[in-house]
Amino acid sequence: MDITQFPSWQRLTNLAEDMHGRHLRDLFADDPQRAARFSLELPEFLFDFSKNLLDDEIFVNLLQLARDAGLESWRDRLFSGQPINRTEGRPVLHPALRGELPGDVKVDSVSVEALVANELGRLKEFVNLLHNGDLIGCTGKSITDVVNLGVGGSHLGPEMVIEALRAYRRDEVRIHFVSNVDGAQLADVLTQLNPDTTLFVVSSKTFTTTETMTNARSALAWFGSLAPRADLLQRHFVAVTASPEKACAFGIEPQRVFRFWDWVGGRFSLWSAIGLPIAMAIGFDGFRALLDGAASMDRHFRQAPLEQNAPVVMALVSLWYCTFMGYPAHAILPYEQALHMLPAYLQQAEMESNGKSTTRAGEEADYRTGPLIWGMLGINGQHAFYQYLHQSPEVVPADFIGSVAPGHGLPGHHEILLANMFAQSQALMNGVSRGEVEKQLAARGLGRDEIRQLAPYKVHSGNRPSNTILLRKLDPHSLGALIALYEHKIFAQGVILQIYSFDQWGVELGKGLAAALQPQLESGDCHNQDASTAGLINYYGRVKAGAAALEFAG
Template sequence: MQSRTSLKSWQTLVTHAKEMKQKHMSDLFSENPARFEQFSIKLKPFMLDYSKNLIGKETMSNLIDLANECELEAWRDKMFAGERINRTEERAVLHVALRNQGNQSFELDGEDLNQEVQQTLMKMKAFSEKVRQGHWKGYSGKRITDVVNIGVGGSNLGPQMVTEALKQYSDNSINVHYVSNVDGTQIANVLRPLNPEKVLFIVSSKTFTTTETMTNAKTAMKWLVSSSFDQSAIGKHFVAVSSNKENATAFGIKEENIFDMWDWVGGRFSLWSAIGLPIALDLGFEPFIELLQGAYDIDQHFCEAPLEQNAPVILALLSLWNCTFLGAQSQAILPYDQSLHMLSAYLQQAEMESNGKSVNWHGEAIDYPTVPSIWGELGINGQHAFYQYLHQSNNVVPADFIGSIESVTPVKGHHQTLMANFFAQTQALMQGVDEKQVRDDLKAKGRTPDYINKVAPHKVHKGNRPTNTILMERISPRSLGSLIALYEHKIFTQGILLEICSFDQWGVELGKGLANNIEAELNDNKVNSHHDSSTKGLMAYYLRSKKHLNND
């Protein structure tokens, strides 16, 4: 099979990258006063400035050539048409059908998906309104005041990130909590202050077999039953989001309280589905629809905008350029808005679980770097933690800076200070400061020659560090939906360019399978001989130490 590296456009980019590595962004800005206008995209929910990348007209032209040679637009159309582009699992990839706010038809195997989606949305609406209005009662007849969402991965990160980001839009009639970690400390801390008579649990698991989720769900069930002294109370306090109705009903959840999940929706792209039920319960159903509308806006842009002006495509091409051709190994996500404090973690899963692969569509080993590791933190916090590394390390880390023009919680003077830092950091990362500038500055401040000679090399910033800037008007359900969809389509585009299966996650399965076997051994207090010496030694030490501590 032909590797991506054999494409004419790919080979052109390899040569071009060697040329661009000799350039500095400061010089590119000096040479082209119109650079910002040339390398930015203005959309209703946000503007994207990508001028602070080591690119020129030729770079972007070559990258667009690569997108065309990879038949990106044809693959995009296949996804929206419901073709089974998740080839290793033979599944369609149709999370876009979940937020279809127009007249587009989505069919799979002759079935109208729009009808299924609308039925689930209407069920979510009726349920969320019933709970929020106090008509859903617990086993003692009291209204629900708290919702605990039990899930892991996309079933947790998506809705939690959204409810945290949109906290200012909540009327606080329902308190929403999240449990994902199988470490008992988390669920114990969540349940401790709650009244079991007033708690509703949402168990989100497509298969209803996920070990972490089911362990937490069983603990929650025991906690409830120990209070109610009635097994039937489960039916009034538990609902499920799952495709496995048999397992959910066996758990004690009534069939009418099971919300559908489909195999054409991947977990990390599922917050638009009934996985987003905590969002509707927290904010109300109308804000949830606004979230879907924002995603739909970007779906339309992704399908209709030419590649040269297509924001998700540009982000994906730049990621490929910075990582695969220029050699960056990680990328930082840096929100300058407290509302987005979970965004870095959310995008970390979305991109790394999707495209952290080492074989291509045909199962052949890839001989080029793929996606970077994703990490990040809120901007100001990061400035006093790891920005030293961003500015002066030998490792160049491209970064996405995400900010808003208006704060959802305006406090006089705060937002201007925040945004001053926002703009300053991208400028500093791009421009840097050379030794002559450092020496001139120190001399102007009256420093001695000995001091200048000692300190000057330490104050040099090479600059030339690539950043994208996404500037939103204001965090709202609709703008947040657009931001999330922007990155979803970036991830899809990356996968096509890299010839990677973006919608499976086999790398998650190996450790989970081993853990199941090891757990059985730990429960039996017996270590099997087939493990390597390190694992055997650690397990044996754990069991001996646990026995010793229990005896104490």
């Protein structure tokens, strides 16, 4: 049944109109227990969603909408391995990678649990060899630097996690990331490295990704005559892929090909062998703790009642704003330097999943689905775009993320950091009224005319909602739980909005066009191109030819 036809949807539409006329300050004033009632305390963090434009009636109807959408049965299908990725005919089993399925699911008659356990064992063995100095390059020297070549989910997740867990990095090896086919990034990384002691991890689900394979070929050429090609590929390259036969055809030895499977989406793959750089950076035990943290969130998502279920509540709050209240964007604002890549990671995870306009029925959705996700470190954002958050006509709900324990030993810093985080969410909620501004200006000794002229510019309407996630400590376990929290939030929101969250056909379109355009760019042939694209190709060819002529003349 069309989700918009349920009474809960219709009721929420009417409640949204009413809520536009209410203020968060009044909601708190009317309910002294609001903060306690609209907070959830989990083993890893406190989730405070009290600073949202919700009341009991809205919350009850949001929960009913989730039940009307069949969220609980869809959740069961996810964890039982049913092919809920219908447009690609696949199950969605990234929770299996952290060992949290209710039973031993089989795909193509093969035990998923056994596949995962075997690959984790191989990862552990390889990482231990690296950390013990037993991974040797062609010249007999131990590997000291690892370069991950990947793009999208094959690089963003591992890099984000390694940055977040910088306090847990080991000293045996340095990890570098190259994702851009712009050769400037690869060239910059290579200038820092010694070919004798460098290992490349080629991470590509299909092992045909243009950006990654171009970088892999250039990396192989970088070794020059250090050793024969076969020896280089045996000693200095490993592959992580769902297409092991293609990695072997490239020349990488089978024992150095680590596998994940087509039931693992790229943006949910850091828990798989794609996380090999994570295990290299923080040790296999640290990687296991990351998986265990995610598994704890899997259990919470499967077992907690909807009203006490953190991913479900997050999904309902986000849906309430984007779909009913008409707020199309959402900001991710970590107050933790180590989480500086989290906004970019969540941008991919959510927008690639729920940036859809076609429902599961194959019809155009006549409502907003997922919001635009953006953000950056909170302290930096305060001096960049918070002006927009506070006084723009647009309302942007936000997630503030911090931790109780600092990731360093410098006194005084962390209290300043958290004071800013708490103050910003408070300021967004309360604002400053015209009367309050005038009183403050009068206390400074300004005259009546000055106050009248200046006051309008200093008014903050407030009533701008936010969530606060306060980790006990940022460590591998809590980070795993935090990432899985958002994964399940994305899934729940997609289910309720009746879209398929686990395909990405919008990504595939551009890839196909680029592959067709590349030979035309090289040849200058603009056949069958629109006028704009033909003009760009012609300009590129003209300027390139002119530069070549000048170089020849010189």
